[in-house]
Amino acid sequence: MPIKEFRTPISNKPVLIGPDSNTDNIIFAIESSCDETAAAIVKNGREVLSNVVASQIKTHIEFGGVVPEVAAREHLEAINVVIAQAFEQAGLTPDNITAFAATVGPGLVGSLLVGMNAGKALAIANDKPFIGVNHLNAHVCANYLNTDLKPPFVALLISGGHTQIIEVKSWLEQKIIGETIDDAIGEAYDKVARLIGLPYPGGVNLDKLAQTGNPFAFKLPEAKLHNEFDFSFSGLKTASLQLIQKLKKEYNELPKADIAASFQENVTSTLFKKTKKAADNINAKTIALAGGVAANSEIRKKFFALSNQGYKIYAPEMKYCTDNASMIASSAYFLANTTDSLEVEVFSRMQ
Numbered sequence: 327m328p329i330k331e332f333r334t335p336i337s338n339k340p341v342l343i344g345p346d347s348n349t350d351n352i353i354f355a356i357e358s359s360c361d362e363t364a365a366a367i368v369k370n371g372r373e374v375l376s377n378v379v380a381s382q383i384k385t386h387i388e389f390g391g392v393v394p395e396v397a398a399r400e401h402l403e404a405i406n407v408v409i410a411q412a413f414e415q416a417g418l419t420p421d422n423i424t425a426f427a428a429t430v431g432p433g434l435v436g437s438l439l440v441g442m443n444a445g446k447a448l449a450i451a452n453d454k455p456f457i458g459v460n461h462l463n464a465h466v467c468a469n470y471l472n473t474d475l476k477p478p479f480v481a482l483l484i485s486g487g488h489t490q491i492i493e494v495k496s497w498l499e500q501k502i503i504g505e506t507i508d509d510a511i512g513e514a515y516d517k518v519a520r521l522i523g524l525p526y527p528g529g530v531n532l533d534k535l536a537q538t539g540n541p542f543a544f545k546l547p548e549a550k551l552h553n554e555f556d557f558s559f560s561g562l563k564t565a566s567l568q569l570i571q572k573l574k575k576e577y578n579e580l581p582k583a584d585i586a587a588s589f590q591e592n593v594t595s596t597l598f599k600k601t602k603k604a605a606d607n608i609n610a611k612t613i614a615l616a617g618g619v620a621a622n623s624e625i626r627k628k629f630f631a632l633s634n635q636g637y638k639i640y641a642p643e644m645k646y647c648t649d650n651a652s653m654i655a656s657s658a659y660f661l662a663n664t665t666d667s668l669e670v671e672v673f674s675r676m677q
């Protein structure tokens with residue numbers, strides 16, 4: 327079990343953080359990597375004491391997507407309010423906090439800077455350690471919130487920027503079994519949603535529409551890849567565009583629900599098939615879904631059906647699938663990295 331020694335920034339006192347620490351670890355975390363400004367307080371990596379999310383959806387709707395400069399400005403406006411609400415909801419003050427944490431990447435640099443600097447400022451002002459958190463690890467850690475999940479397990483990380491099948495061998499050891507070679511699944515959802523004229527945020531709107539359509543109305547292609555656990559969605563995106571152009575000529579009104587349902591059936595079957603095979607290959611019986619697309623109704627349905635076949639399936643509650651700060655706090659607790667401290671800087675992409 328990991329345990330890490332951190333130092334407070336002013337008095338340089340040691341603070342132990344992690345599952346083996348002999349005192350309760352209460353972590354205050356901030357998330358601001360994209361279009362949500364969030365703060366949360368989590369006890370011992372699992373127990374959510376407060377969870378506040380300010381969404382920028384209303385602002386970005388008029389642009390049809392996230393505009394980085396606009397997002398950074400919105401984070402700046404929301405951050406202090408969100409921090410105050412997180413303390414208030416939990417009924418705690420900075421004195422009760424063991425360490426402060428914030429997402430440092432990957433994400434939009436201007437947006438990350440707002441959250442990370444707020445986190446560092448809180449750490450310095452209250453003489454508590456600061457922990458920089460990787461957003462992708464945190465999505466997987468969302469599965470530890472309010473559950474008893476422990477490694478080993480297989481995680482399917484599906485978000486706006488990533489699509490990976492990961493073997494989580496222990497708290498700190500992860501191996502990527504497969505990943506996308508081009509677009510991320512969330513990106514594919516958002517692009518196809520735009521093609522059929524659905525408003526931002528595309529994924530959730532496409533998901534809702536798909537539930538009213540025929541999933542077998544149109545056949546869309548599945549990529550054949552060298553590593554059978556990798557993904558590719560760019561061909562599917564082009565095929566969807568061609569289908570939509572053809573249907574526009576044939577019909578007065580585009581059969582949007584059938585297109586949405588056919589796209590959803592195609593991608594969710596691929597994700598399900600490959601993840602199950604990857605898990606079976608290494609004899610893993612526990613599968614955890616993570617990332618914004620794990621909120622998808624069809625993906626959840628397909629995976630949870632495995633519960634009747636001897637598998638244990640985890641998926642974060644809906645509010646912990648999309649970006650939130652509770653998962654950042656959980657990751658700070660389970661995966662804390664002492665080299666981070668106050669020197670850590672933001673990064674936009676994984677190296």
Ligand code: KG4
Pocket residue numbers: 360465484485486487488511512513515516527528529530533617618619621622623647648649
């Ligand atoms: O994890 P997340 O909130 O942000 C990133 O770290 O990328 O994921 C956002 C992605 C977006 O592409 C969004 O359209 C997608 O998750 N998403 C969904 C659903 N809810 C959110 N995609 C499909 N079905 C959903 N219900």
Ligand code: ZN
Pocket residue numbers: 461465485486617618648649
């Ligand atoms: Zn995310």
